[in-house]
Amino acid sequence: MRALENIGLKFLRSVDPEKAHGLALTALQTGLGPRSGPVTSPRLRTQFCGMDLPNPIGLAAGFDKNANALAPLARCGFGFVEVGAATPRPQPGNPKPRLFRLSEDQAAINRFGFNNDGMEAIAARLAKRPAGSIVGLNLGANKDSADRASDFAKVLACCGPHIDFATVNVSSPNTEKLRDLQGAAALSALLAGVMEANAGLMKPLPIFLKIAPDLDDRELAEIATVAEQSGLAAIIATNTTLSREGLSSPHRSETGGLSGQPLYTKSTRVLAKLAGQTSLPLIGVGGVATAEQAYAKIRAGASAVQLYTGLVYGGISLANDIAQGLDALLKRDGYENVNAAVGTDREQWL
Numbered sequence: 001m002r003a004l005e006n007i008g009l010k011f012l013r014s015v016d017p018e019k020a021h022g023l024a025l026t027a028l029q030t031g032l033g034p035r036s037g038p039v040t041s042p043r044l045r046t047q048f049c050g051m052d053l054p055n056p057i058g059l060a061a062g063f064d065k066n067a068n069a070l071a072p073l074a075r076c077g078f079g080f081v082e083v084g085a086a087t088p089r090p091q092p093g094n095p096k097p098r099l100f101r102l103s104e105d106q107a108a109i110n111r112f113g114f115n116n117d118g119m120e121a122i123a124a125r126l127a128k129r130p131a132g133s134i135v136g137l138n139l140g141a142n143k144d145s146a147d148r149a150s151d152f153a154k155v156l157a158c159c160g161p162h163i164d165f166a167t168v169n170v171s172s173p174n175t176e177k178l179r180d181l182q183g184a185a186a187l188s189a190l191l192a193g194v195m196e197a198n199a200g201l202m203k204p205l206p207i208f209l210k211i212a213p214d215l216d217d218r219e220l221a222e223i224a225t226v227a228e229q230s231g232l233a234a235i236i237a238t239n240t241t242l243s244r245e246g247l248s249s250p251h252r253s254e255t256g257g258l259s260g261q262p263l264y265t266k267s268t269r270v271l272a273k274l275a276g277q278t279s280l281p282l283i284g285v286g287g288v289a290t291a292e293q294a295y296a297k298i299r300a301g302a303s304a305v306q307l308y309t310g311l312v313y314g315g316i317s318l319a320n321d322i323a324q325g326l327d328a329l330l331k332r333d334g335y336e337n338v339n340a341a342v343g344t345d346r347e348q349w350l
Contacts, residue, residue: 013103044326065085082306088155091113091143092115107247108258139168184226187223188229207232207233223235235274264286290325294326
């Protein structure tokens with residue numbers, strides 16, 4: 001499998017990045033990819049916000065925007081999968097090109113702009129999700145919406161019956177002024193609407209908030225307070241960054257959100273700061289491409305981690321590799337479970 005995957009990766013890196021993304025999804029849907037299912041062990045099994053995860057390694061939103069590959073993704077090594085972002089109405093997103101591979105930096109820049117098939121089409125696919133898998137949805141807002149705050153609640157009301165958790169995404173840099181909704185007053189109002197919609201579901205869900213890595217300490221403290229007061233279940237730290245510090249790729253000046261290895265230190269530092277400001281559980285995202293990096297996020301304060309850009313360079317088998325490697329690292333250091341390691345090295349990042 002690895003030899004075939006390496007050949008596939010070499011080919012995908014030779015074509016346009018967005019086309020390669022589509023081909024990767026198609027390959028999964030046609031049966032190419034891991035078939036073993038989630039990696040698990042007594043050390044890796046994790047209780048997170050009421051969900052029983054086989055392992056704490058998740059797929060971040062953006063890879064499967066339209067929930068087209070739920071069945072094959074359930075056969076990969078991930079402990080949980082997040083799809084989307086979904087908006088109330090379908091929208092094409094920003095003009096192409098809008099995805100750039102920064103191979104020299106093991107990174108990517110995207111400015112997709114929430115391109116998706118809309119909540120109704122995505123809900124229909126989520127309704128047919130594989131039994132036993134843990135699936136969440138990233139909630140978004142239409143670019144031309146007159147009331148973006150209400151869009152998040154609309155998507156939750158439509159798709160909520162078919163998912164295990166939902167993430168409020170006000171941190172994408174690719175929809176104009178969306179990040180303005182991270183301000184305390186605007187965020188409180190938005191989350192009140194989302195939580196009202198959640199209470200109306202037959203089975204209310206854990207609601208997460210995904211934040212930007214470009215917040216200062218005051219903004220981070222405000223968000224932590226609002227998240228707790230609003231009744232959120234967890235915070236995801238972080239989304240992509242607008243920073244271009246230290247990049248060497250010819251594409252470094254492209255507009256959009258930067259993900260991958262250059263985000264690792266920045267996002268982990270935000271994670272560690274946030275862990276000292278809230279009692280809510282955290283999901284660490286940004287630059288995870290090895291078991292060691294996933295473990296470092298956990299020791300910095302994350303109870304679970306997510307990855308996406310790492311798959312561009314490591315392939316879909318990366319989830320298996322990281323989960324197995326994390327199990328070995330926990331065993332090496334004498335931890336009986338993931339929770340025992342959470343936050344044990346947070347001070348290093350402050």
